[in-house]
Amino acid sequence: MMKKDILICGVGGQGTVLASKIIAASAMEEGYAAHSAETIGMAQRGGPVTSHVRIGEDAYSPLIPIGGADLLIAFEPSEAVRNLKYLKKDGFVIVNCVPVKPTTLGSSEAYDGKAEIAFVRSMCDCLVLDSDELCAPFGSTKFFNVAVLGAAAGVGRLGLSADTVRDTIIRIVPERFREKNLAAFEAGYQIGEENYANQ
């Protein structure tokens, strides 16, 4: 029986909730039990947000313990660092290198995400993505949430078949966004697959 804990993190508004819903729905489609927990409410307005996705019968509680995540999907470099403590010793990180700068001046100038990415690289196995580059063909970085799932599947860390995830996207994404989301998933999948060997 598969058991997998996946932590998705980012900044409110980046679309982490859809990513977690797609993973959970795909896991259930493959016959696994799934639980998840979301940050909802005031923190959603530009604050740090996390989605805890727990696949398998063993998950009693909605939150992943520190040192328990098999996979950390970070939509933002500093959020990856903030949540790195949740990663298992042999866990894997997929991280977006494009920073979301805080709105207060001062820290906004200094922070570019480079030191954070270097730190993540030094700590664990990871795949670094560039949401601007990856999502350029789709006209908005809003598609990163689905592209990153493609990358997770392509790099062999999602534990779910890419076909199941594609079917889930078709099932739960509104029709007018379906085509672009599927294309974003493929774009991510390709990058993931290219990096599969380098792990």
Next chain:
Amino acid sequence: MSKQYVMGNGAIALGALSAGVNLVAGYPGTPSSEIIETIAKYPHEGMYVEWSVNEKAAMEVAAAAAYSGARAMVTMKQVGLNVASDPLMSLAYVGVKGGMVVVSADDPGPISSQTEQDTRRFAEFARIPVFDPSSPEEAFEMVQDAFDCSKKYQTPVILRPTTRVDHAYASIDAPDVFEAKEYEGFVKDSKKWVIFPRLSFQNHAMIEKRNVKIGEEFSSSRYNTVAGSSEKAVVATGVSYAYAAEFLKDCPDVRLIKVGTPYPLPESFLLRALEGVSEVLCFEELSPYIEESILKLIGKHHSKINVRGKLTGDVPPSGENDADSARRIIGSFLGLEISERGADLLGAPLPPVRPPVLCAGCPHRASFYAVKKAMKGKKAYFCGDIGCYTLGNAMPLDMVDTCLCMGAGVTMAQGFYHMDPDATAFSFIGDSTFFASGVTGVVNAVYNAADIILCILDNSTTAMTGHQPHPGTGRNLMATPVEKVSIEKILTAIGVKKVMTVDPLDLDAAVAAVRECAEIKGVKVIIFKSPCVAITKPTGKMRVDTEKCIGCLRCIREIGCPALSVKDGKAVIDENLCTGCGLCAQLCAVKAIGGV
């Protein structure tokens, strides 16, 4: 039946629908809002659902349904129960007929609330039963049993989920079609339904006797469980039970007791569960409710058990529990060796602080900025309120001096005026909050001749809790369109002489309106009207002309829009976030910002 992957709040809704609920009412509030939103997705014959104007109204609408023999549910967050406490306290004495479940969602942390209050205490205060779910699956079952309990004992019953149950997702086996219960209708009986001192005296005695019976019944409830048989025991409640159970899954000998029905206390269950126990750790959130209940119980029975928990400092007095605090606290109580988990993050770059902020393009930012600009150099008080616009407190806007509870800004501004008539007292309130609890404050201001400027930030929705409709939106959960309740007409009818409506995104007009009102005595109202950007299509995108930008960074320093940042010493706009509101373009001194 089919499996559905739903949020805990969805599970509560499906549970109520499975129980044949006839009427559901509530007011939005995190973490409770999705219960009614889910109910509204399943319209069927004999089931009525509404967003009420506030929690007190919801409680009273639901009470009448329950008097009529119907099954009624009312939903709110914990602070909403404070608003609804007037009808609830009396309703506890009068009782109900059909069945009435009051869902009050607590928020340990607190994550999105003003208080860390504990609804279990409210249940005991009101002398009515309370169910405390530990998971969405259990919440689905519990709400159905809560209806049965309510019907059986003719009393309102509370279901008290917490944020981590409300916002956790799980798969629930629920019916595909729901059937509302048939009900008798209201049977007049003034000796039963009209509260008088004599009735309260009689019912008070009846309630105390009844609660002993309910406590006995709860003692055999499937929600109160015990596993393991060690001398050291752990008692856990709500989601804390889930954390404890996960940590203890490899230690099956450890006695783990779950209390899912905290009031009336299932005394005989606890006495059985604690037999042979020398020391017990109470692992719970918010207040030491079970801890104090057990202390009373063992005092009553002269049992020699050490009770540990919040009162002994073993469990923190405030904040959430989680998987890791369970490991540390329960581990140390049991004398287990606790190894450090997770990577050693020594030398990690410090992540930036990210306080929640108003969205890029939010019209509230423009409203606050207009008032700030108009009042520059003048003495003024800025009373905030509950909603997205509480975030106007953040730098660099810094336009919220006070925030207390729903509607308080309107009346607090009056208090500041009476203490300091030379300053200008402002109140900022959203449209939904105005309807919920702002109107009476305006009546108070007019009646008592206070000199205030009320700024109604009207974005035509209840934004913070997920864009629920309200009396001003022209739609409700049963029908569209309905008559819009006009804020202007309410104010005029109350006797407010000066009511202006402006578009906050027209900076000059907005500033002029504030300046005009500041010169007039009495109650003045400015309605800043502009739709919420989270649910409207962007009007365009703005871009900085780097040739023209002189790098003064005034746009960033003064309005704090998340779409604005600095690149190579000049302002730059993130076009993924920009909605084209144009506020930055209007304040740029060198006209370097324009539409794309």
